[in-house]
Amino acid sequence: xxxxxxxxxxxxxxxxxxxLAAHLxxxxxxxxxxxxxxxxxxxxxxxxxxxxxxxxxxxLFADLEVPATARAYTTxxxxxxxxxx
Numbered sequence: 001x002x003x004x005x006x007x008x009x010x011x012x013x014x015x016x017x018x019x020l021a022a023h024l025x026x027x028x029x030x031x032x033x034x035x036x037x038x039x040x041x042x043x044x045x046x047x048x049x050x051x052x053x054x055x056x057x058x059x060l061f062a063d064l065e066v067p068a069t070a071r072a073y074t075t076x077x078x079x080x081x082x083x084x085x
Contacts, residue, residue, distance in 0.1 A: 002037040006060050009053055023052055 001007065010020070021031035024045055033039045041049070041061070050057035 003061055005062055024048055
């Protein structure tokens with residue numbers, strides 16, 4: 001799955017794809033193509049999405065998934081996901 005942290009934040013904060021697409025001023029199909037990995041997010045798009053959620057873009061677009069226990073946070077400040085054994 002592409003962008004598991006972004007997807008988890010969208011679910012947690014009840015943000016739909018069309019809302020982020022509108023924030024980026026792009027169509028829903030264009031946003032979906034980026035979210036599914038068929039197209040790349042441009043650097044400014046990553047920055048705008050990170051600002052929307054008030055999160056670090058490096059963490060938000062990381063390939064590593066955040067542990068399930070960390071998904072229950074409510075603050076806007078997050079630490080990068082850490083691998084568990």
